Amino acid sequence: MTTSPNSPFALVDIRGLHKSFGATEVLKGIDLQVGRKEVVSIIGKSGSGKSTLLRCINGLETFERGTLTVDGQALQHGDANAMRELRQQVGMIFQSFNLFPHLSAGRNVMLAPTLVKDLPKEEAKARAQALLERVGLGSLFDRMPDQLSGGQQQRVAIARALAMAPTVLLCDEITSALDPELVGEVLQVVEMLAVDGMTLILVTHEMAFARKVSDRVVFMHQGLIHEAGTPDEIFNRPQTPELRQFLSALRD
Numbered sequence: 001m002t003t004s005p006n007s008p009f010a011l012v013d014i015r016g017l018h019k020s021f022g023a024t025e026v027l028k029g030i031d032l033q034v035g036r037k038e039v040v041s042i043i044g045k046s047g048s049g050k051s052t053l054l055r056c057i058n059g060l061e062t063f064e065r066g067t068l069t070v071d072g073q074a075l076q077h078g079d080a081n082a083m084r085e086l087r088q089q090v091g092m093i094f095q096s097f098n099l100f101p102h103l104s105a106g107r108n109v110m111l112a113p114t115l116v117k118d119l120p121k122e123e124a125k126a127r128a129q130a131l132l133e134r135v136g137l138g139s140l141f142d143r144m145p146d147q148l149s150g151g152q153q154q155r156v157a158i159a160r161a162l163a164m165a166p167t168v169l170l171c172d173e174i175t176s177a178l179d180p181e182l183v184g185e186v187l188q189v190v191e192m193l194a195v196d197g198m199t200l201i202l203v204t205h206e207m208a209f210a211r212k213v214s215d216r217v218v219f220m221h222q223g224l225i226h227e228a229g230t231p232d233e234i235f236n237r238p239q240t241p242e243l244r245q246f247l248s249a250l251r252d
């Protein structure tokens with residue numbers, strides 16, 4: 001079932017989120033609802049708080065005020081069980097691929113399901129093989145990370161995140177560290193996930209991609225959501241001077 005972002009059953013429901021680092025308030029009251037199977041891209045200038053927001057959603061950062069629920073479960077930092085469950089539901093992929101260097105591609109993908117979910121090894125192996133095939137790396141199960149290109153490593157990282165069967169996947173500038181010729185193969189995998197109905201929240205500087213793949217685009221500015229809308233609304237009919245300035249700076 002696809003839920004609309006504004007329904008009471010939004011998969012990710014963030015209300016009044018405030019986050020500071022010391023005296024610096026980085027998130028100043030974020031409200032964002034993401035429906036099941038929705039693809040939401042977050043854009044904005046460097047330092048506007050995009051990564052911090054993603055890190056709050058999967059519990060990597062604590063926050064001072066506001067509420068955050070994923071699939072109806074409130075994120076509570078004091079509750080170790082709740083945090084463990086949340087981490088299983090919310091997958092995250094980063095700019096740096098962070099593969100375990102001493103494990104093959106396949107073993108990287110197998111690790112969490114065997115450790116965290118107690119999946120029998122043979123089952124985990126079959127699942128890892130299927131996931132590697134899904135990201136176009138079916139023949140590279142035994143390759144070590146240092147024998148893979150950056151684009152291939154990032155695709156293994158995507159397969160590794162999918163191995164936990166997350167209900168939502170967060171992608172934080174996942175093509176920023178790649179050579180330009182490797183960006184396309186990773187974006188293609190993300191697009192395939194979107195088409196398959198994965199709920200995705202993407203922080204991206206790839207505007208053409210955000211326009212193509214997103215149901216909704218969110219523009220963050222100085223710790224607040226300044227504007228949100230369809231790709232057409234955000235890119236063709238920006239309302240605020242801040243968004244207009246951001247988009248025109250990209251064109252320069």
Ligand SMILES: Nc1ncnc2c1ncn2[C@@H]1O[C@H](COP(=O)(O)OP(=O)(O)OP(=O)(O)O)[C@@H](O)[C@H]1O
Nearest residue numbers: 021022026044045046047048049050051052053203
């Ligand atoms: N762990 C931290 N300690 C102190 N300040 C931090 C920390 N993490 C982020 N910040 C600050 O919070 C602000 C927002 O950072 P954040 O990384 O969320 O922005 P961003 O919009 O994702 O930027 P970019 O596009 O450059 O990644 C910045 O001013 C940053 O310096």
